[in-house]
Amino acid sequence: xxxxxxxAKIIYxxxxxxxxxxxxxxxxxxxxxxxxTKVKSRLTVRxxxxxxxATNQLILNGENLxxxxxxxNNKQLSALEYDIxxxxxxxxxxxxxxxxxxxxxxxxxxxxxxxxxxxxSNIYCTQCEAEGFRRITYYLDRPDVMATYKVTIHADKxxxxxxxxxxxxxxxxxxxxxxxFATWVDPxxxxxxxxxxxxxxxxxxxxxxxxxxxxLVQLKVFVERQNIEQxxxxxxxxxxxxxxxEQAYGREYDLDIYMxxxxxxxxxxxxxxxxxxxxxxxxxxxxxxxATDKDFEHVxxxxxxxxxxxxxxNRVTCRDWxxxxxxxxxxxxxxxxxxxHITQSPVTRIEEVKNMITRQFAEDAGPLAHPVRPDSxxxxxxxxxxxxxxxxxxxxxxxxxxxxxxxxxxxxDLYFARFDGQAVTTDDFVAVMQESSGIDLTQFRxxxxxxxxxEVTVEESYDPAQKTYTLxxxxxxxxxxGQTNKQPLxxxxxxxxxxxxxxxxxxxxxxxxxxxxxxxxxxxxxxxxPHLSILRDFSAPIKIKRVVSDEKLSFLLIKDSxxxxxxxxxQQLYVNMLLKLVTDVQNEKTLRxxxxxxxxxxxxLLDDQLNISLKSELLTLxxxxxxxxxxxxxxxxxxYVAKKFVITSLAEKFYKELHTMxxxxxxxxxxxxxxxxxxxxxxxxxxLSYILSTKKPDAIILAEQQYNKANNMTDTIAAxxxxxxxxxxxxxxxxxxxxxxxxxxxxxxxxxFAIQAGSDLDDTLxxxxxxxxxxxxxxxxxxxxxxxxxxxxIGNPVKFHVATGDGYKFLGDIVLQLNNLNPQVASRMIxxxxxxxxxxxxxxxxxxxxxxxxxxxxxLSTDLTEVVSKSLEKYGSK
Numbered sequence: 001x002x003x004x005x006x007x008a009k010i011i012y013x014x015x016x017x018x019x020x021x022x023x024x025x026x027x028x029x030x031x032x033x034x035x036x037t038k039v040k041s042r043l044t045v046r047x048x049x050x051x052x053x054a055t056n057q058l059i060l061n062g063e064n065l066x067x068x069x070x071x072x073n074n075k076q077l078s079a080l081e082y083d084i085x086x087x088x089x090x091x092x093x094x095x096x097x098x099x100x101x102x103x104x105x106x107x108x109x110x111x112x113x114x115x116x117x118x119x120x121s122n123i124y125c126t127q128c129e130a131e132g133f134r135r136i137t138y139y140l141d142r143p144d145v146m147a148t149y150k151v152t153i154h155a156d157k158x159x160x161x162x163x164x165x166x167x168x169x170x171x172x173x174x175x176x177x178x179x180x181f182a183t184w185v186d187p188x189x190x191x192x193x194x195x196x197x198x199x200x201x202x203x204x205x206x207x208x209x210x211x212x213x214x215x216l217v218q219l220k221v222f223v224e225r226q227n228i229e230q231x232x233x234x235x236x237x238x239x240x241x242x243x244x245x246e247q248a249y250g251r252e253y254d255l256d257i258y259m260x261x262x263x264x265x266x267x268x269x270x271x272x273x274x275x276x277x278x279x280x281x282x283x284x285x286x287x288x289x290x291a292t293d294k295d296f297e298h299v300x301x302x303x304x305x306x307x308x309x310x311x312x313x314n315r316v317t318c319r320d321w322x323x324x325x326x327x328x329x330x331x332x333x334x335x336x337x338x339x340x341h342i343t344q345s346p347v348t349r350i351e352e353v354k355n356m357i358t359r360q361f362a363e364d365a366g367p368l369a370h371p372v373r374p375d376s377x378x379x380x381x382x383x384x385x386x387x388x389x390x391x392x393x394x395x396x397x398x399x400x401x402x403x404x405x406x407x408x409x410x411x412x413d414l415y416f417a418r419f420d421g422q423a424v425t426t427d428d429f430v431a432v433m434q435e436s437s438g439i440d441l442t443q444f445r446x447x448x449x450x451x452x453x454x455e456v457t458v459e460e461s462y463d464p465a466q467k468t469y470t471l472x473x474x475x476x477x478x479x480x481x482g483q484t485n486k487q488p489l490x491x492x493x494x495x496x497x498x499x500x501x502x503x504x505x506x507x508x509x510x511x512x513x514x515x516x517x518x519x520x521x522x523x524x525x526x527x528x529x530p531h532l533s534i535l536r537d538f539s540a541p542i543k544i545k546r547v548v549s550d551e552k553l554s555f556l557l558i559k560d561s562x563x564x565x566x567x568x569x570x571q572q573l574y575v576n577m578l579l580k581l582v583t584d585v586q587n588e589k590t591l592r593x594x595x596x597x598x599x600x601x602x603x604x605l606l607d608d609q610l611n612i613s614l615k616s617e618l619l620t621l622x623x624x625x626x627x628x629x630x631x632x633x634x635x636x637x638x639x640y641v642a643k644k645f646v647i648t649s650l651a652e653k654f655y656k657e658l659h660t661m662x663x664x665x666x667x668x669x670x671x672x673x674x675x676x677x678x679x680x681x682x683x684x685x686x687x688l689s690y691i692l693s694t695k696k697p698d699a700i701i702l703a704e705q706q707y708n709k710a711n712n713m714t715d716t717i718a719a720x721x722x723x724x725x726x727x728x729x730x731x732x733x734x735x736x737x738x739x740x741x742x743x744x745x746x747x748x749x750x751x752x753f754a755i756q757a758g759s760d761l762d763d764t765l766x767x768x769x770x771x772x773x774x775x776x777x778x779x780x781x782x783x784x785x786x787x788x789x790x791x792x793x794i795g796n797p798v799k800f801h802v803a804t805g806d807g808y809k810f811l812g813d814i815v816l817q818l819n820n821l822n823p824q825v826a827s828r829m830i831x832x833x834x835x836x837x838x839x840x841x842x843x844x845x846x847x848x849x850x851x852x853x854x855x856x857x858x859x860l861s862t863d864l865t866e867v868v869s870k871s872l873e874k875y876g877s878k
Contacts, residue, residue, distance in 0.1 A: 008378050008862040008865050008866065009378070010376050011380075012376045013373075013374070014375070016319075017051070017052075017053065018048055018050045018051045018144065019051060019140055019145055020047070020051045020053040020057070021045050021058050021094075022045070022046055022047075022048045022140075022145060023045055023140055024045075024148070025043075025147050025148045025149075026042065026043050026148075026149055026150070027041065027150045027151075027152075028040070028041050028150070028151045028152070029041075029151075029152045030117075030152070030153045030154065030155075030197065031154045032108075032124055032154060032155040032156075032199055034109070035107075036105050036106070037105065037107070037108055037117065038103065038104075038105055039103070039105070039106060039136055039137045040102070040103050041101070041102045041137045041139070042100070042101045043099065043101075043139075043147075044147075045058065045094075045097070045098055045100055046096060046097045046098075047096040055092075056092065056093050056094055057090060057094070058090070058094050058100075059088050059089075059090045060088060060091075060138040060139055060140060060141075061087065061134035061138065061141040061142075062087065062088065062089055062104075062134050062137070062138040062139075063087065063134045064111075064135055065104045065105070065106060065134075065137070066104060067084060067089065067102070067103075067138070068103040068104060068105060069101070069103040070082055070091075070102055070103075071101035072091065072094070072098060072099075073098050073099055074101070077091075089102075089138040104136075104137050104138065106135070111135070112780050112822055113821070114265055114266065114267050114782070114822060115128075115131075115132040115135055115824070116128065116132040116134075116135025116136050117135070117197065120263040120265035120266070121224070122159065122200060122201065123198065123201075123202070123224075123261075123263055124155075124160065124199040125197070125198050125199075125261065125278055126196050126197050126198070126273075126278065127267060127268070127271060127278065128194070128271075129193040129271060130193060130384075131193070131380060132193070133192035133193060133195055139192055140192075141193075142191070143317055143318045143319065143320060144191070144318075144423040145191060145192070146191050146317070147189055147190070147192075148185075148186060148188070148189055149165075149166060149184075149185070149186045149190070149195060150184070150185050151166070151167075151183065151186075152181055152182070152184075153165065153183075153197060154175055155179065155181075155199045156178060156179055157174070157178060157179060157180045158178075159201065160199040160200055160201065161201055161202075162198070162199065162200055162202040162204075162222065163180070163181070163182035163198075163199050164182070164184070164196075164198040164199070164222070164261065165182075165184035165186075165198075165276065166186040166190070166194070166196055166273060166274045166275050166276050167184050167185050167186030167187065167188075167255065167274070167275055168184065168185055168186075168187070168256055168257065169182060169183070169184055169257075170184065170185050171183040186255075186274055186275065188254065188255075188274060188314075188315070188421070189421060190274050190317070191317055191423065194272070194273050194317075196271070196273030196277075200224075201224070201225070202222040202223060202225075203222070203224075203225050203228050204221060204222045204259075205220070205228060205231045205235055206218065206219065206220050207219045207235050207239065209238075209239055209243075209253070211242075211246070211253055212246045212250075212252045213252060215252075215256075216256075217242075217255070217257065218256060218257040218258070219235065219238060219239070219257075219259075220257065220258070220259045220260070221234050221238070221259075221261075221262070221284065222259065222261040222262070223261075223262045223281070223284065223285065227262070227281070227285050230284075230285040230286055230290060231262075231284065231285070233286045233287075233291075233299055233300075234284045234286070234299050234303055237299055237303040237304065238258070238260065238303050238307060240300070240304070240342060241303060241307040241308065242307065244304075244341060245307065245308055245334075245338075248334075248338075248341070249311070249334070249409070249412060251308075251311045251416070253310060254310070254315070255275045258275060258277075258307075259276045259277070260278075260284065261277070261278050262279045262280075262281040262285060263278060263279070263280070264280075264781065264783070265780070265782065265783075266280035266281075266783075267822070267824045267825060268384070269282070269283050269302050270283055270302050270303075270305070270306045272305075272306045272310070274310070274314050277306045279303075280782075280783065281747060282298075282750075282783055283298055283303070284299060288671040288673070288711075290713055290742075290745060291713055292713045292714040292717055293673060293681060293714045294714075295713070296673045297339075297343070297678075300342060301335055301338075301339055304335050304339070305332065305335040308331050308335060308338070311416055312327055312330045312331045313327035313330075315416065315420050316415070316416060316419045316422060316424060317422075317423045318423060318425075319423040319424055319425050320425075321377070321380045322374055322375075323424070323426055324380075324383060324384075324388050325388045325389070325395075326424065326425065328388055328389045328392055329388065329389060329390075329391070329392020329394075329395060330393075330396050330429070332390060332392065332393035332396075333393040333396040333400070335393075336348075336352055336393060336397075344675065346563035346613065346614045347563075347567075347613045347614055347616075349538065349564050350563070350564055350567045352538075353538045353568075354623075355386065355390055356386070356390055356394065356541055357626060357629075358623060358625045358626055359390070360387055360391050360453075360541070361543070361629065362625070362835065363385060363386055363387055364387065364391075364453040365453065365478075365629075366834060366837070366871075367481060367834055367870050367871045367872075367873060367874065368382075368385075368834055368867065369387075369451045369480040369481055370383070370385070370480075371448060371450060371451045372387060372388065372391055372392045372448045372449075373449060378862055378865065379827070379861075379862040379863045379866050381823075381824050381827065381863055382827055382863060382867060387451075394538075394541040395447045395448065395541075398444075398447070398492050398539070399411075399430075399433055399441075401494070401511060401539055402441075402492050402511075402513070403437045407436060407439075408433075408437075410437070411432055411435075411437060414435070415429060415432045415433075427445070430444065430445055430448075443488075443490045443515060444489075444490040446490070447490075450477060450483065450486050450487070450489065451480040451482075452478050452480040452483070452486065453477070453541065453542065453543055454475050454477045454486075454489055454540075454541075454542045455475070455476050455477070455542065456474070456475050456493070456542050456543070456544055457473070457474045457475075457476070457546070458471070458472070458532070458534060458544060458545065458546040460532055462529040462530070464528075464529070466524075467525055467526055467527060468522055468523065468524050468526065469497065469523045469526045469529070469530055470520060470521070470522050470523075471495075471512075471520070471521045471522075471523070471532070472520050473512070473518070474517060474518040474519075475488055475489065475514060475516075475517060476517075477489070481873065488515060488516055488517045489514075490514075490515050491513070491514040491540045491542060492512070492513060492539050492540055493511065493512045493513075493514055493534065493539055493540060494510055494511045494512075494535065494536040494539035495511075495532065495533060495534045496533040496536060496560075496562060497523065497526065497530035497531070497532060498531040498532075498533055498556075498559065498560065498561075499527075499528065499531075500528065500531075501559075502531075502558070502559025502560065502561070504561055505526060505530055507523055531552060531555060531556065531559075533560050533561075533562055533565050534565075535565070536562040536564065537564050538568075548572075550573055550596055551596065553570070553573040553576070554573055554596055554599075554600045556569035557569045557570040557573060557604075558600065558603060558604075563611070567614070567617050571622050571626070573596075573600065574597070574621050575622050575626065575627065575630050577596075578622065578627060578642050578643060578646060579630060579631055581594075581642035582627075582631065582639055582641075585641045585642050586638050591642070591645045593649040593653065597646070597650075598649075598650065598653060601619070601650055601654070602654055604619055605619060605654065605658070611679070612665070612676075612679040612680055612682075612683050613675070613678070613679035613683070616682040616683040616685075616686045619687070619690075620686055621646065621647065624636070624639055624797050624798060627643070628838060629838070632838060633838065633839050633840045633841075634801075634839055634840075635840070636801040637798070637803070639798070640760070640798045647689075647690060650690060651690040651691055651693045651694050652694055655694065658687050658690055658691050661684075662684055662688060662691065662702075665683050665684035665687070667680050667684075670711065671711050678714075684715075685714070685718035688706065688718060688719070688722055689722050692722035692725070692726070695726055700723070700726060700728055700730055701730075703719045703722045703723050703730070704719070704723070704734070706718070706719040707719035707720060707723065707730075707734050713748070716738070719734070720734050720738060720755055721755050721758070724756060724758070724759045724761075725759055725761065727761065735752070738752055739752055739776075743776065746776070746781075746784075747783070749776045750784060750787035750788075751787070753771060753776075753777070753784065753787040753788040754788065754790075754791035754795070755791075756771060756791075757771075757787070757789070757790075757792040757796060758791050758792070758795050758796050759796070759799075760799065764792065764796065765792065765802075765807060768788060768789070768792045771788055772788065772789075779817065780822070782822065785829065786825075789811075789814055792807075793810075793814075793832050794831070794832055800832060801839065801843060803842065803843070805843070805847075805850075808847050808850045809850065811830070811832065811833060811850065812833070812854060815829055815854055815864070816853075816854060816857055819859075819860060819864055823861035823862070823863035827863035827864055827866075830854070830864065830867055830868070831867075833871070834851075834867065834870075836848055836875075837874065848872065848875050851871055851872050851875075852872065855868045855869065
């Protein structure tokens with residue numbers, strides 16, 4: 001946390017210098033006690049031959065540490081022989097090679113920031129990415145300093161019987177009758193952000209995996225005792241990930257043991273620490289009665305993501321934090337490939353794009369816009385963003401598209417071979433891809449350095465005499481903070497041309513390379529005017545600007561062979577019609593359901609040839625957030641009225657058909673997490689939400705019956721989520737019953753919090769405030785904050801953006817409270833206020849008042865200082 005005396009500094013990529021010294025090895029000794037933990041470190045240090053500095057100063061990072069001793073080459077230094085402040089320990093005139101021993105004291109039990117070494121319930125655990133290691137001991141806390149680690153942990157035998165760290169266990173035993181120790185050695189050099197340590201009363205599910213070369217690897221998933229029955233799916237996900245990475249990328253696991261530990265208090269989803277992944281329990285624990293289909297899918301995805309980091313992030317890591325997408329964007333793409341492989345679902349790509357459109361496009365269009373490889377930062381924790389992760393993955397996907405699968409694989413093989421054990425940059429990655437493919441990627445590199453979402457304008461013409469179809473494309477990237485006059489990018493645009501029956505017309509090139517500000521592409525031998533299906537599979541993270549009729553959009557929704565474009569065309573159609581209705585609401589006109597919308601909806605509903613999972617997506621209207629982004633300034637009240645009108649009108653018009661399909665998609669027998677059953681449940685529950693929108697007595701009874709008879713959490717939650725929007729006895733009874741049933745399971749209780757936070761009843765904010773006083777809520781636990789407060793402020797835009805500004809005041813209060821507890825969580829929660837420019841002047845003023853209030857806080861963290869200052873840059877000139 002920043003204090004009055006320590007000003008937040010801006011770090012610039014252009015100022016990068018190699019460290020003057022390197023650390024080859026570190027021995028760590030932890031003496032864990034309930035009052036104070038003593039940490040002893042022994043560093044082997046040498047001059048860095050790549051550094052041109054000649055200060056002979058070793059400056060180590062440290063934060064919230066009590067320094068007890070410093071020894072240089074076994075000689076204890078006096079306080080006069082080093083300089084120390086809140087952030088650094090500096091030793092001057094050190095030799096070219098030496099050993100350094102440091103003793104510090106810390107209090108993990110008081111560490112509410114959950115960075116460094118802290119306690120989650122009764123478990124000691126670490127989170128060192130990005131800069132948490134400096135909260136454990138003084139060190140060169142930067143990713144380009146890589147060392148081997150030997151770690152010894154001492155703790156109470158009864159309270160902490162399990163002692164874990166990275167690598168292989170080489171020794172364990174008793175220190176005394178009450179205390180014991182364990183020593184771990186990691187043979188692979190790593191940066192300190194990958195260090196991990198756990199001590200607790202844990203049990204493990206165990207299995208093995210035989211690698212490509214025949215090596216036997218032990219697999220262990222550690223959890224608290226009461227959760228052991230919820231670990232089988234995570235173990236299966238790990239084994240699937242290991243096998244897929246061998247088959248798809250030729251990457252074999254390298255240690256003799258792979259461990260996962262689930263903890264309840266964690267700022268992120270999980271952490272890829274070498275050989276010892278620490279997970280938010282949300283992404284490990286899953287069983288038929290406690291987890292939804294989405295929860296099971298998320299376990300697969302997150303376990304896979306962290307495992308894939310073993311190569312894309314661990315064996316080859318980042319030179320500096322500006323290169324964060326080198327590991328995260330690359331690994332997200334690998335995770336997405338894996339997810340598509342195990343689900344074989346047409347909606348997997350749709351769900352990925354939804355995230356891009358609703359979150360990343362909004363980030364690109366707001367005050368916090370930044371490139372995939374940023375130029376500067378004040379607090380690195382603020383750059384764990386959808387731009388770094390999701391847009392970064394889309395950049396890798398475009399490389400995959402441009403190179404093709406075979407050249408892409410040759411490129412990744414060369415990348416891993418050349419840079420194994422090194423800390424490198426995004427430039428290094430792209431250079432290898434260029435070298436291995438022979439394709440000039442000079443222009444493509446701009447994707448890493450230019451912020452903003454490119455807009456591609458599409459114009460088309462057909463010449464029946466010449467039978468030629470001409471496509472004219474022009475690209476433009478809007479200005480973003482600190483960047484103007486953007487250069488043209490290299491954009492791969494996948495497309496198809498459809499005939500009048502919806503059949504694909506053969507064309508020689510299905511992927512166009514748009515490299516200039518304006519380009520024309522001519523297609524010959526086109527017998528009749530085609531229907532354009534553009535940006536298939538979302539081949540680039542861009543916005544398409546195109547004048548296209550609602551009738552053509554409906555045609556593509558029904559006929560297109562590209563499942564993504566079917567969904568995308570449907571969303572465009574729905575947005576067009578909803579925004580027209582929003583205007584009618586604002587002008588107090590009588591609302592009428594568009595006939596084309598009704599015809600399209602029922603055609604999808606009754607199409608028994610349509611993939612069931614795709615059907616649920618095609619029947620779902622755009623989110624309120626998408627409509628906010630499409631309407632400037634946004635009128636959330638009118639959006640709510642228009643959307644509710646359409647949903648209810650469709651439900652009333654096709655009430656009988658919806659009931660029939662609801663029964664058709666019933667899944668008999670015990671719960672199984674399979675793609676087919678999950679698809680049926682998804683469609684059935686979308687249909688239930690339509691039926692409940694009518695608020696008819698028999699509809700309420702239907703939801704009540706589903707809640708009472710459900711044999712799985714997916715159907716239980718879906719029924720509860722529909723009832724929570726209706727003032728009825730069944731709503732109250734179901735909420736009471738759900739909590740009484742699951743009060744002992746924190747993750748399920750979080751679902752209960754989130755559902756109530758998302759209600760569209762008028763008293764939702766007051767209910768959220770009341771739930772903050774509930775015995776199950778703890779503001780120190782990130783999962784609970786994200787579920788309840790995030791569920792309201794982020795997940796319920798209509799009630800959050802009430803004209804009185806009460807939602808903004810509520811969030812301002814919460815952010816200031818979190819500032820003193822957990823700045824990382826505070827920085828994430830403030831995001832809705834940063835989008836103030838999207839709204840009307842009255843709401844803008846109310847939102848900015850809260851930002852100013854936060855900015856004026858005396859001891860504001862650097863996390864919030866950076867976000868708030870950037871968010872208010874345009875306030876004075878609006």
